[in-house]
Amino acid sequence: MTLILLYALTLALFLGLDVLGLTYVVKPIFERDIGDMLLDSPRYGPALIFYAFYVAALLVFVSWPAIQGDWPLGRVFWMAGLIGAMAYGTYEFTNLATLKGWSWRMVLTDLTWGSLLTATSATLGVWLTRVTL
Known part of the structure; x- marks a missing residue:
């Protein structure tokens, strides 16, 4: 039960915060x-697959x-935050190395956002799970 609560809280936090960050920052x-x-x-199917898998790996x-x-x-x-930097950094630096039009501004913005989003979601998810149980 604890694991399910932790997953649900972390996923909800991640999704909610990312909607704000994607809309107003990225x-x-x-x-x-x-x-x-x-x-x-956006194509919501691939996005939901990413979110579900990413949060599961974050829990592991x-x-x-x-x-x-x-x-x-x-x-x-x-x-x-390290997990976020690794994941978002992989995406951003690969795109910077291979795609026309990709900029350092995009890399730094998304890398910072992804690292903070991951760190905040995990931390709040753990804290909320602890205070709930």
């Missing part, structure tokens, strides 16, 4: 640099060990 920069490549409306490597080992929240934030 999208304006991407529109400026690669607007002609963007769809008018950070959140669940944090619950079981009673990690301090600062450690959760740091470790989850």
Whole structure:
């Protein structure tokens, strides 16, 4: 039951925060640099697959060990931030290396956002799970 609660809370936080970040932080920069490549409306199926898998991996490597080992929240934030930097960095630096129009501004914005989003979602998910149980 704890694992299901942890997953549901972390996923809800991640999705909710990412809607805000994509809308107000990431999208304006991407529109400026690669607007002609963007769809008018995102494909939600692939996005949901990513979110479900990403949060599951975050639980395996950070959140669940944090619950079981009673990690301090600062450690959760740091470790989850590293996972975010690795995941978002892989995407961004690969695109910068291979795609026309990809900019350093896009890399730095999305890398920062993804790292903070991952760290915040995991930390709040762990904290909320602890206070709920």
